[in-house]
Structures are given as structure tokens and as C-alpha cells.
Amino acid sequence: MNVTRTVAEIRAELLESRRAGHKIGLVPTMGAFHDGHLSLMRRARRDCDVVVVSLFVNPTQFNDARDLDAYPRDPDRDAQLATEIGVDHLFAPPVDQVYPPGFATTVSVAGLTETLEGVHRGRAHFDGVATIVTKLFNMVGPDVAYFGQKDAQQAVVIRRLVRDLDIPVAIEVCPTVRETDGLAMSSRNVHLSAADRARAAALHRALRAAQDAVSAGERDPGAARERALAELARADIKPEYVELVSADTLAPLHRIAGDVLAVLAASVGGTRLIDNEPIHPPSEARSNGDWRP
Ligand code: AMP
Numbered sequence: 001m002n003v004t005r006t007v008a009e010i011r012a013e014l015l016e017s018r019r020a021g022h023k024i025g026l027v028p029t030m031g032a033f034h035d036g037h038l039s040l041m042r043r044a045r046r047d048c049d050v051v052v053v054s055l056f057v058n059p060t061q062f063n064d065a066r067d068l069d070a071y072p073r074d075p076d077r078d079a080q081l082a083t084e085i086g087v088d089h090l091f092a093p094p095v096d097q098v099y100p101p102g103f104a105t106t107v108s109v110a111g112l113t114e115t116l117e118g119v120h121r122g123r124a125h126f127d128g129v130a131t132i133v134t135k136l137f138n139m140v141g142p143d144v145a146y147f148g149q150k151d152a153q154q155a156v157v158i159r160r161l162v163r164d165l166d167i168p169v170a171i172e173v174c175p176t177v178r179e180t181d182g183l184a185m186s187s188r189n190v191h192l193s194a195a196d197r198a199r200a201a202a203l204h205r206a207l208r209a210a211q212d213a214v215s216a217g218e219r220d221p222g223a224a225r226e227r228a229l230a231e232l233a234r235a236d237i238k239p240e241y242v243e244l245v246s247a248d249t250l251a252p253l254h255r256i257a258g259d260v261l262a263v264l265a266a267s268v269g270g271t272r273l274i275d276n277e278p279i280h281p282p283s284e285a286r287s288n289g290d291w292r293p
Contacts, residue, residue, distance in 0.1 A: 001083045003090045007139045010091045014050065018141065022049035026142035026169075028133060031055045032072035032187035033081045036177040040146040041085045043174055052140050053082050055092040060099070061128030063121045067272075072187050091140065098135065107131045109157050109164070115250050116263060117153050117274065120240045129154055130161050137167050145169050150176040150184050152261055152276040156250060176275075178204065184275045196269035202235030203266060207277040210244065210262040214281050219256045228262065239266040247278060256281050 004010045017024060025048030027040045044051045055078060062068035075092065082090050106127050112118075113126035137145065147155045155173045162171055177185050182204030183197070192200055206228035213224040221244040228242045245252055247259035260279040265272065 001079070001087055001090055003079065003092060005091075005093055006097055007093070010052070010089060010140060013089055014052070014141065017050045023144065024048060024050045024052065024140070024142045026136065026140050026145045027051070027053045027087075028136050028145065028147070029053060029055055030057045030071065030187065031078050032074055032190075033078045034177075034185040034187065034189075036148055036150060036185040038081060038085060039177050040148060040174050041082065041087055043172070044144070044146050045086050047172075048144060050089070051087045052089045052091055052142065053087045054136050054140070055090060056098060056132065056136075058098075058128055058132040059095060060131060061125050063125055070191070072190050098132070105131070107134045107161065107165075109161050112153070112157050112160055112250055115153075116241060116243065116245070117265065120265060126154075126157055130157060133158055134161065134165070134167070137162075137169055142169055144172055146172050146174055148176060149173050149276070149278070150186070151274070152247075152263060153250060156248070182208070184273075186273065188271055188273065191271040193269055196271065199235045199237060200268045200271075200273060202232055202237055203264060203268075203273060203275045204277075205235075206231035206239075206242065206264060207262045207275060210242075211277055211279050214256055214260070214279050219281070221253045221256055221260075224256065224262070228264065232264075232266065237266050237268060239264050240272075241265055244279070 002013060004013060014024060025044035027044050029037050041053055057071055059068055079090055107130040108127045109130050113123055118126055147158060159171050162169055179185060181201040183201050209227040209231045210224040213227045218224050224244055225242055232239055242264040244260055244262050247261040261276050262279055263276040265274045
């Protein structure tokens, strides 16, 4: 596996492949790899001729300097894991390569970033994400880029960004990889104490409770949300938010229909975790032209 640090290097490395019409896949990451990251790399390896993984802990998307300092980093282990998967290029630029002196441009996606994580982490978080992802697309020029459903709002924002700015890249969103008790894998999970690690499984149980309610016929998002809140309360977790929203627009729902996303964020013992589950309520039967409950 090739390790590159500069934009000029990665472009030079990819020149031949691009000329030859090879399909280039990009997996953007902030490192500290777990099976969630590896699943994206494996998918890219399966689908593409050339696989590029970027590793950059992007300072502009952190709303808290302590969170940035404490973010887990293990570049040697990351390189080892990426090599084992068969990644071709690990692109790991230093900060001044990405943000040279005088850097002054921000990409901002309106609307979609003003809800959920955008409210709780602030708009600057998604401005940081939109800007770094746009830059990575311009640096690497991938045909396909792979993202995790784990960061559902991020995936929705990136799809919109690519559409709005006509960036010629296909976006693939891959399923959330979970621990056996349902906890979504996250680089931040290493910060959980053993007791908090056990409690954190309630996040997924809460999402499943909302999902189960909908499967059992519940169509009131408030009632499904209550089921999730009760599950969190049992584990003594006070969420930042629990919402049932439209999977396409992230807008709040008055009634559960279409593709729905149950989303939540909670701090467990000081570690902020997010998770979500797509919910597909069975479409309602139509009879004599009337919608039936
Ligand atoms: P990060 O390094 O946390 O920025 O994540 C890099 C990519 O991996 C993003 O597209 C995430 O959505 C994705 N990812 C993180 N955790 C998971 C997971 N548990 N399952 C699937 N994808 C994930």
C-alpha cells in the first residue's frame, strides 16, 4: 500500500489509473479504524479498480477543542489494517496541506444542516464536513465515495452537496456495523468505561423500540418516540435528542409514512454518541380510493 501526504503526490499516483479509465473509489475517514471503517473499505475493494482511503482528523468539524485533542489516533495500526484489506493508497495529509495559510473558503449546505446534529453541535460542524469532503473529492477525483449510514445526517448532507455543486462522484451509503449487543461501532467507543459501555447498548435498544412500535402499527411519531425515551430512561440515559424524521429531508414528521429515520444523540458518561435506524413502515392499503388507517 502506498502512503501519500500531499495533494500533488496522490494526484500523480492516480494519473495513470484515471487515464486508463479505472474506477477509483474513495473512503474518507478520520482514522482509529474499526469494523465500520473496514466494511466501507471492503465494499470499495469489491466495487473499484483502485481504492483510496483518506485519513485526516479534520479540525474544522470539531466544535470542542478538547474533543479534537482526545480523538483517538493510531496511524500505524490503521495502515496495517488498510494494507490487509488491500487498499491501494492511504492518503494522510498533514493539516497545513489541507488548510494552508490564508485558507478562506467554506462550503455550507443550508437547511439540512440546521436540524439534529446541526443544532446540537452547531452549523460549523457540517460546514467543516462539507468543506473537507468537497476538498477530498477535488484532491482525489474519485468515481465513487463510500460513507456509513451511522452518520446518517452527514450522508444526506453529502448527497445534497454533490448534487448542488455537480460534483461528478457517486455516493454509496453502507449499513451501520454494530457490536453484538447492538452498539454502533465508533472511534469514540474507546472512551467509554466498562459500565458506560454496557449502558450504551440502550441506544440501539431505544431505536429498536421505536422500530418495533411502527412494525406493530404505530403511526404517531410522538408515541414511537416515547417508546425509545423509555428504553433510554431505563439505562439512566438522558438524550440530547430522539426524533423520527423523514429519511430524505430530515424534516420532522406529523405521521409515520414513507422512509423514516429514527435518530438519537446522547452523552454516556461524557462520551457523545449518535445512532440511527431506518424504518420502513409497510405502505398503507388503498381501498376504493381511500387511504385506510
Ligand atoms: P469517521 O472516521 O468516524 O469520520 O468515519 C469514517 C466513515 O466511516 C464515515 O463515512 C462514517 O459514517 C463511517 N462509519 C463510522 N462508523 C461506522 C459504523 N459503525 N458502521 C458503518 N460505517 C461507519
